[in-house]
Amino acid sequence: MAIPPSAPMLMTRNLLYTGITRAKKLLIIIGYENVVQYMIKNIDDKKRNTGLEYKLRQLGQS
Numbered sequence: 001m002a003i004p005p006s007a008p009m010l011m012t013r014n015l016l017y018t019g020i021t022r023a024k025k026l027l028i029i030i031g032y033e034n035v036v037q038y039m040i041k042n043i044d045d046k047k048r049n050t051g052l053e054y055k056l057r058q059l060g061q062s
Contacts, residue, residue, distance in 0.1 A: 003031030003039070011039045 001019045003011075016039040020027060029036060 001027060001029050003029060003035055005032065005035050008038075008042070009044075011035065012042050012044060013039055014045060016040065 001023075003016070003019075016036070
């Protein structure tokens with residue numbers, strides 16, 4: 001799993017957890033230790049505005 005330095009909103013514990021739990025047999029994390037530590041500590045969970053609900057409602061009305 002490659003973990004490059006990026007925007008803080010992308011460096012969340014949830015994203016790290018997802019990557020770790022999807023590994024089947026082996027997980028190798030490639031990145032800076034301080035970035036991984038930041039992700040572990042970052043429990044900030046923002047509401048994502050994807051527009052998915054709106055798109056699904058539009059499909060249901062067609």
